Amino acid sequence: MTGTACALSISLSISLVASLAWGQVDLSEVFAPPSEAERAAVRAEWAARFPTGANWQVVAQGMDSAGRTVQVVRHNIQPSGIHYVAVRYPTSFDPQSTYPVVLCLHGGNDGVSPAIFTSYDSMAGTGSDPCSGRDAILVAPSYRCEPVITGQQGSFVSTGDCTIEDYEVDDVIGTVSGVLANIPAADEEHVLGWGMSHGGGVLLGVLARDHRVRAGVNFYGPADVFQSSSQTEAEGLAAAGGCDLPGSGSWRRSICDYLDGSLSLENTRRDLLRHSRGHFVDQVTRLDVHHGTVDPTVDVVQSRLLAEHAAAASPPLATFHYFEYPTGVHSIASLTGYQPRFRAFMCAAFSMPATRPGDINEDGSTDSLDMTVLLTAWGTITATHRADLDGNHTVDATDLAILLGGWGM
Ligand SMILES: [Ca+2]
Ligand SMILES: [Ca+2]
Numbered sequence: 509m510t511g512t513a514c515a516l517s518i519s520l521s522i523s524l525v526a527s528l529a530w531g532q533v534d535l536s537e538v539f540a541p542p543s544e545a546e547r548a549a550v551r552a553e554w555a556a557r558f559p560t561g562a563n564w565q566v567v568a569q570g571m572d573s574a575g576r577t578v579q580v581v582r583h584n585i586q587p588s589g590i591h592y593v594a595v596r597y598p599t600s601f602d603p604q605s606t607y608p609v610v611l612c613l614h615g616g617n618d619g620v621s622p623a624i625f626t627s628y629d630s631m632a633g634t635g636s637d638p639c640s641g642r643d644a645i646l647v648a649p650s651y652r653c654e655p656v657i658t659g660q661q662g663s664f665v666s667t668g669d670c671t672i673e674d675y676e677v678d679d680v681i682g683t684v685s686g687v688l689a690n691i692p693a694a695d696e697e698h699v700l701g702w703g704m705s706h707g708g709g710v711l712l713g714v715l716a717r718d719h720r721v722r723a724g725v726n727f728y729g730p731a732d733v734f735q736s737s738s739q740t741e742a743e744g745l746a747a748a749g750g751c752d753l754p755g756s757g758s759w760r761r762s763i764c765d766y767l768d769g770s771l772s773l774e775n776t777r778r779d780l781l782r783h784s785r786g787h788f789v790d791q792v793t794r795l796d797v798h799h800g801t802v803d804p805t806v807d808v809v810q811s812r813l814l815a816e817h818a819a820a821a822s823p824p825l826a827t828f829h830y831f832e833y834p835t836g837v838h839s840i841a842s843l844t845g846y847q848p849r850f851r852a853f854m855c856a857a858f859s860m861p862a863t864r865p866g867d868i869n870e871d872g873s874t875d876s877l878d879m880t881v882l883l884t885a886w887g888t889i890t891a892t893h894r895a896d897l898d899g900n901h902t903v904d905a906t907d908l909a910i911l912l913g914g915w916g917m
Contacts, residue, residue, distance in 0.1 A: 530767055533746045537773060538766065539739040542781050547788070550781050551893075554717050555901055559585045559678050561686030567592075568661040577601060578622050580656050580664050585682035589667035591649070592656040593683050595691075596625045598643030606695040608858050609687055611680065611721065612648045613703030613710050617670070617758075619655040619663070620648045628702070631840065633851055642858050645694055649683040651676035651710070673762065674782040677713035684720055696720065700794075700857045702850075703729060704840060705806060712785035712814075715792040719894060722870075723794035723827075723857035725850060727840050728806045731786035731797075731814035733759050737807040759783040786814035790821040791894055793870050794860070796829045796853045798846050800836020808832065823869040823877050827856070865914030868894050874914040882911055 561583040568580040577597040585591045598607055612628055614620040625646050650656050652668030652675060668675070680701075687694050700723040703711035708729020715724050742763045745751060751764030762779035765771035771779070781787060789795070795818065799811035815830040833843040840846065866874035868881045885895040885903040897907040 530746055530749050533743060533767075535739050535742050535746070535763075538742065538763070538776055538780070539734055539736075541734055542777065542784070542787060546777060546781055550778060551788070557675075557678055558717075558901075559682035559685070561585055561591070561682045561689070564686050564690040567664065568658060570658075570661065572596065572622070572625070574599065578625070580658060580661070581686070582664065583682075583686045585652075585668075585679055587668075591652065591666045591668070591679055591682065592664040593650065593686070594620060594622050594625075594648040594656050594658075595687075596622065596646040598645065601693070603693050605693055607693055608642060608644045608698035608700065609684075609694045610644045610646050610854075611684070611699070611701030611703075611711070611714070611724075612646055613680065613701060613707030613714075614648065615703075615705030615707050617651070617654065617706065619657050619665075620650055621657040621659075622648070624648045627840075631702075631847065631850055632854060633847060644858070645687070645691060647683060647687055649680050652679055671761070673779045674713060676710050677717060680710060680714045681718045684714075684718060688720070697862045698722070698858060698860065700724060700854075703727065705729060705838065709783065709785065712789070712792075712795075713782075715795060716785050716788035717791070719791075719793070722860060722863075723853070724792075725796045725798070725853055726811075726814075727843070727846075728799045728803055728808075728811065728838060730759070730783055730806055731810045732784045732817070733780050733810070734784055734787075735807075735809055735813060737809055786810070786817040789814060789817045789825070792818075792825055792828075793894075794827045794853075794857060795825060796827075796831070796849065798831045798833070798836075798840075798843050798849070800833045800838065800842055802834075803836065803838045805838040823871070823881060826870040829853075866897060866911035867914065868897070868911075874911060874916065878911055882907060 564583045566579045567582045570578050572578050576599055579595045581593045581595055583591055612624045614624055650666045652666050653670030655663040655665040657663045688696050699721050701711050701721055702725040704727040708726040711724045711726050712729055712731055714721050745763060746767050759780050762776050766776040797811050797814055799808050801808050818825055818828045831849055836843045864874055866878055868878040882895040885893050893903055895903045895907060897910040
């Protein structure tokens with residue numbers, strides 16, 4: 509082949525790839541169900557990422573209208589750098605006492621303000637604790653590259669690359685580490701959370717990866733994009749011929765990179781799986797899910813699939829409920845009747861019993877069911893498996909010893 513012909517051939521093949529990527533394309537290959545090997549690869553990547561916070565510093569402080577202390581805290585999470593979190597302390601906070609910790613995970617990509625605590629108050633009905641008399645420490649982390657926005661004291665923008673897939677989950681895990689290390693009154697046996705939309709999806713990731721967070725309520729978060737409505741949407745993006753999408757949390761951006769030719773099929777599917785935490789719900793202990801049937805932003809089918817994954821989990825989750833709302837759209841207020849359910853969940857979570865040694869599935873006893881889970885996972889190297897009882901990232905003899913030590917309890 510002559511040099512000119514060779515150059516022409518390369519040019520032709522490049523333009524063919526580009527012209528094939530956009531337009532009327534069939535993305536079935538991208539959205540085919542994930543394999544166990546793909547799940548294991550994502551788990552392994554998550555296991556290598558279990559950030560801890562450092563240099564916890566209060567950078568702003570004030571009181572809300574009820575006299576509760578609200579802080580903005582700056583700490584370091586590697587490798588993103590500086591991360592900001594809003595914290596609200598209970599009424600008449602006693603540092604010698606202990607309080608549950610409630611993570612409040614916002615939707616969107618535009619940051620968070622202490623107003624999310626007021627939203628939680630109205631959801632819970634009577635302040636931060638609807639029933640048990642225990643007030644809570646509320647924690648609202650930003651996601652990397654976003655601000656914590658306060659009225660009078662300005663905005664505090666977290667550093668980091670907001671276009672990295674699913675690292676906002678790392679930011680929340682690092683926040684949990686920071687809270688437990690720096691607020692002695694935080695009750696490590698009662699860390700729970702709720703999130704909406706993007707924050708609901710983040711919550712699912714946190715619950716699957718960080719077993720210190722023992723209970724959560726997900727309002728219409730993305731849970732499984734390996735289904736036809738996501739494929740149809742992606743093919744619509746391809747047909748439209750271009751993307752202009754925000755940063756963190758969007759599987760759609762990975763599709764755009766795939767269509768641009770900058771992301772391989774394997775890596776595109778990996779990104780989609782990182783956003784499809786329904787495939788990891790077998791690692792979750794207590795979860796409630798609320799979704800409106802006519803949600804125009806996150807298709808209700810995602811929560812239906814999440815419910816299917818939860819029903820298939822072995823051993824089953826300690827508690828799981830899925831609530832669907834016929835006229836519900838993409839707002840909590842539109843989910844008519846959610847409040848009593850939300851309050852009941854929070855009441856139960858505020859008073860959930862401490863974990864028993866070796867009780868992997870948290871059903872109240874350490875027995876052959878837990879042994880089966882442990883032996884099935886034997887040798888797994890992971891930070892994300894419930895059977896890793898001592899948290900050394902491997903399911904091994906030390907975990908077996910813990911289980912046997914708790915046998916029959
Ligand atoms: Ca058990
Ligand atoms: Ca272990």
